[in-house]
Amino acid sequence: MKLIDPIIQFHNEIQAIRREIHAHPELCFEEHDTAELVAKKLTEWGIPVVRGLGVTGVVGILKNGNSQRAIGLRADMDALPILELNTFAHASKNKGKMHACGHDGHTAMLLGAAHYLSQNKNFDGTIYLIFQPAEEGGGGAKRMMDEGLFEKFPMEAVFGMHNWPGIPVGHFGVTPGPMMASSNEFEVVVTGKGAHAAQPHKGIDPIMVAVQIAQSWQTIITRNKSPIDAAALSITQIHAGSTTNVIPDDATLVGTVRTFDLKVLDLIESRMRAIAEHTAEAFDARVSFHFKRNYPPLINHAKETAFAVEVLQGIVGAEHVDAQVEPTMGAEDFAFMLQGKPGCYVFIGNGEGDHRSAGHGLGPCNLHNPSYDFNDDLLPIGATYWVRLAENFLKN
Numbered sequence: 001m002k003l004i005d006p007i008i009q010f011h012n013e014i015q016a017i018r019r020e021i022h023a024h025p026e027l028c029f030e031e032h033d034t035a036e037l038v039a040k041k042l043t044e045w046g047i048p049v050v051r052g053l054g055v056t057g058v059v060g061i062l063k064n065g066n067s068q069r070a071i072g073l074r075a076d077m078d079a080l081p082i083l084e085l086n087t088f089a090h091a092s093k094n095k096g097k098m099h100a101c102g103h104d105g106h107t108a109m110l111l112g113a114a115h116y117l118s119q120n121k122n123f124d125g126t127i128y129l130i131f132q133p134a135e136e137g138g139g140g141a142k143r144m145m146d147e148g149l150f151e152k153f154p155m156e157a158v159f160g161m162h163n164w165p166g167i168p169v170g171h172f173g174v175t176p177g178p179m180m181a182s183s184n185e186f187e188v189v190v191t192g193k194g195a196h197a198a199q200p201h202k203g204i205d206p207i208m209v210a211v212q213i214a215q216s217w218q219t220i221i222t223r224n225k226s227p228i229d230a231a232a233l234s235i236t237q238i239h240a241g242s243t244t245n246v247i248p249d250d251a252t253l254v255g256t257v258r259t260f261d262l263k264v265l266d267l268i269e270s271r272m273r274a275i276a277e278h279t280a281e282a283f284d285a286r287v288s289f290h291f292k293r294n295y296p297p298l299i300n301h302a303k304e305t306a307f308a309v310e311v312l313q314g315i316v317g318a319e320h321v322d323a324q325v326e327p328t329m330g331a332e333d334f335a336f337m338l339q340g341k342p343g344c345y346v347f348i349g350n351g352e353g354d355h356r357s358a359g360h361g362l363g364p365c366n367l368h369n370p371s372y373d374f375n376d377d378l379l380p381i382g383a384t385y386w387v388r389l390a391e392n393f394l395k396n
């Protein structure tokens with residue numbers, strides 16, 4: 001691995017920052033202390049800072065030379081509402097909140113790069129260091145964009161990175177095109193007519209209607225969309241009734257739909273609505289249909305992905321970069337940024353969890369798991385990637 005020496009020398013400091021953030025996790029749009037720490041460090045290193053975009057967002061501005069060219073590097077800062085099981089010294093001090101997705105590490109890696117770049121300006125142009133809030137369901141990326149991120153800080157392209165448990169340390173995964181799915185949720189309420197369970201003919205049973213809808217929806221995946229297109233439709237809750245001898249008035253179906261393509265999503269949503277409405281009609285029931293689109297699919301741009309792959313290969317070697325990594329049905333709000341600008345998002349291997357020694361909780365080191373921890377070995381690898389990416393993009 002060709003890591004940058006001064007970044008390796010700075011490892012202890014980046015690690016201390018990472019653990020400080022890990023110990024003080026903050027949820028969506030509440031990242032006040034984290035943003036304060038980020039702004040303080042950037043300022044200390046002579047990097048001008050703009051704050052408050054998307055409530056707690058921070059943008060560091062690194063300029064050198066005369067070029068008008070600019071690149072954006074993005075990290076996320078928020079934690080999850082999870083009770084941490086780890087008992088090591090840097091475990092969460094904010095009970096019920098936890099950095100279980102490694103955004104503490106993402107923030108620290110970008111800070112590590114910022115520190116090096118502030119002292120070694122081997123680039124011509126502007127590097128925008130974007131620290132965003134609320135990736136975990138809050139759409140912080142979108143909020144920063146709505147508040148003028150790309151107008152206030154005009155950049156040609158934007159890049160993101162997420163640690164990925166299961167990919168070995170020192171390896172990266174990326175693919176052009178769709179890499180993560182759109183995430184959407186639905187709630188459908190079927191209203192029938194309650195009755196004595198021994199006199200079903202006097203009512204309209206919403207449970208039977210809900211069951212018919214649930215079964216028929218699965219045919220959208222097998223009969224309506226092309227077999228080539230990937231999609232998941234999962235009903236995760238069915239709620240109805242409260243006792244053995246009463247047919248209830250209504251039944252509720254809740255769940256999620258994931259796709260890599262918005263046209264496929266349009267098709268699934270419209271078929272779900274038609275099936276729900278017509279099934280209800282067939283049984284003389286009524287239905288209310290709510291479908292909410294959260295994050296769009298994350299689609300990497302071909303040119304920027306090829307560029308990122310080349311940079312990664314220069315650092316860890318071609319054999320350690322999977323340039324056609326299998327996409328995941330998970331979602332990520334960096335997808336919004338890739339709708340606004342060309343760019344690329346990569347997975348950096350977080351390993352299998354062997355970095356976890358005494359003091360870790362039981363259980364796997366998966367994202368969103370209460371015994372997860374970001375692997376500090378990644379700090380210089382991720383920071384080196386950010387630096388080489390920016391330097392090569394803004395070559396003078």
Ligand SMILES: [Zn+2]
Nearest residue numbers: 101136367368
């Ligand atoms: Zn997450």
Ligand SMILES: [Zn+2]
Nearest residue numbers: 101103135162
């Ligand atoms: Zn995450």
